[in-house]
Amino acid sequence: MSVTTTVSRMSPAPEPAAPAVRRDAPRKWGSPVTYFVALLFVGVCVAPVLYIVLGGFRSNSQITTDPAGLPRPWVIGNYTGILKSNVFWGEFANSLIVAIASTVGIVAAGMMVSFVIARYDFKLKGAMYSLFAAGLMFPMVIAITPLYLVIKDLGLVDSLLGVIIPQIAFGLPTTVIILVPFLRAIPNELEEAAAIDGLGRLGFFFRMVLPLSLPGVVTVGILGFVGSWNNYILPLYILNTQANYTLPLGVQVFTSQYSTDTAKVLAFTSLAMLPALIFFSVFERRIVGGLTGAVKG
Secondary structure (H helix, E strand, C coil): CCHHHHHHHHCCCCCCCCCCCCCCCCCCCCCHHHHHHHHHHHHHHHHHHHHHHHHCCCCHHHHHHCCCCCCCCCCCHHHHHHHCCHHHHHHHHHHHHHHHHHHHHHHHHHHHHHHHHHHCCCCCHHHHHHHHHHHCCCCCCCCHHHHHHHHHHCCCCCCCHHHHHHHHHHHHHHHHHHHHHHHHCCCHHHHHHHHHCCCCHHHHHHHHHHHHCHHHHHHHHHHHHHHHHHCCHHHHHHCCCHHHCCHHHHHHHHHHHCCCCHHHHHHHHHHHHHHHHHHHHHCHHHHHHHHHHHHHC
């Protein structure tokens, strides 16, 4: 018997290969009832918006004859007439100023307050955080009368500043609740290393804290912008002259003036809400990511 045959008999049998793992396994779909309910909610939310937008491309006779129909033919004059109006662009500029100023104030003040609450220990720290949390349950409608008296005493009635300052104050609770978990999640070792490198508290705040908490900052900024743009009750009480009106008030005035022209009213309403819808749609993923990070933190 040859040596090769002897070695082959003495060597152990090879082990069977492990079964290959399928990486492209199809995902399991959820219950059809879940998707049906989700689509139902989406339809309830989207249908009114589509009706308003498409209604602006119709004539009054089309709306009267077939209220739920599509534009036949498409009437573009309703939108072009509003876009040529100086009143619309003036109200658009006022809304933009109020929204940007309120957002900057909400983010800046909320970031500083959240940094102190999250990173430092002091007396009444828990009470301060609880106070901001309680602010989530305190709507602006309840405080509108005393708030108006305060703004009147400050001489800010019928001015955009009289709208911006209260919006910053009422936007702080949401900002603090979202940002504090982000700032608490930053390791203390990172702050100690920054102190060894010669960074003070302000240097650590601007160079380390802001970049690390950017998802939360973007989230509160988006929420602040959309909330300021859509705010109606506060400008209604504070602003008196049409030159200072924001778009939500402009929609009310336009509806009163053109109450018989339904198509034009729908076109004005579409243009008024379109910037907030686009802004929210573009940054929707950042909002979800920021809120997820806040919950994990």
